[in-house]
Amino acid sequence: MPRFLLIVFILAMALTLLVPLGEVVRISFTDELGAPTLANYRDVLGAGYFRNALLQTLAFCLFTSVGAALLGLPAAWRIGRGGSGAVLLRGFCQANYAFGGVVYGMLAVALIGNVGLVPIAEYELFGTEVTRGFVYTTAGLVVAYAGFQIPRCALLLAQAVEKLDPDLLRASRTLGARPAQTALLVAVPLLGGAIVNATVSTFLISIASFGVALLVTRSFPIFGMLVFKEFVGFANFGTACAMAVSLAVAAFATAGAMRRLASGGVY
Template identity: 30%
Template structure:
């Protein structure tokens, strides 16, 4: 029979082994993420030009460019999230409950679409609605006009359209999963009692879909808040979001202290929204 000291040594060796296995990923996390993040935070409090630790924050918060970028970021993120929720819910309803050929293939394509980079969707929209895109080309060919009427992609509405187009599948995916677990007997009973489709959706399907809608909407809100590629590729010069402001301050103006301040603000908002997303996802069982 093994003695108590021997058992203690075995347990100690097991704990040591676990710590050794955990060390490599911890080092990668610290060196690859936490250390650079710490440098960003430090730089925001210690500007290269000298001054107080909060001078960069006061300067950034007092600038109209920061306030406009923050407002633009928030309204684009909220607007895109609302659009994705409405469009995603409608499309998920059709795919899940309206039988049509290829419904399963469409549902599979949504999974593939989630892997696409955001700039690819924006590039496709530029081919169609850009200044020299297909829509303007058809217009000039038919009317003989020198220029087409479609120039909205370089406006905030074009950015909003691109974000809704790209992020809607991120709402559809959890909705389709929720619909697949819905008891169809409830729908049959409601239809048998004479309920119209709109009432079935409102009173039977929507309550079951609310957790998935909340989880998908929270995720889209976080991603829209940090979206950079869509704004850049649309060429919307008058649309400056927080990520675009960070790019401008750091790369174009070499004002690294201001860029770090905006980055810290963006991180705080993003982490807060991600915490909300995790809470909602946990309650939704995602």
């Protein structure tokens, strides 16, 4: 029975993942008449706009993922070590998985859009409109992405926190270490691998998410959003597939480089 279930699982993965992926790759190497060509990749990687958008998207998702891992550490510590509010915090982070990127885009617009809660409160209290339309800036896009990145990082890191040896933490306190020293010199090094894994996982999720950008970005070209527009808006299927393949290769190459750098050049 276990072997039968394994075979069913492999076949299901092949049908739902490998077959569609193979079709995307095939279309990326064919022209409108079905003839083999590299023109789609020349259009994507040779065009300055698409190439720059790809590089900017990689840098943006890498920067926000590292920030999310660091900002998610306090919540992960509370969830992993227990204490007041830990259950509620875990539930809040888990609820994050119930919402798609479009929902977070809508929440960001409702919070810091032109008529969001924050601009309205600012105007009523101070008579200014500094935060009006903030969500449509690059900084606003960072805030919108952080809305789903930080909770997911916190949950991933909480699993590692739960496995920390409490004797090591108690020993550091016994030797006179302050809480901040225990956190920075004992806990963080022990969580180094988990922090890297959480960053890489969040980076790959962010690369594939474009719902937030679809609603809020006006000047920053998120590559996934451009793939969506090429496929749905312009019906340039060959170009869209070449963009998708290029994005996947670049994303996994970047993730591999992150892991290798974090391990000191050793896999």
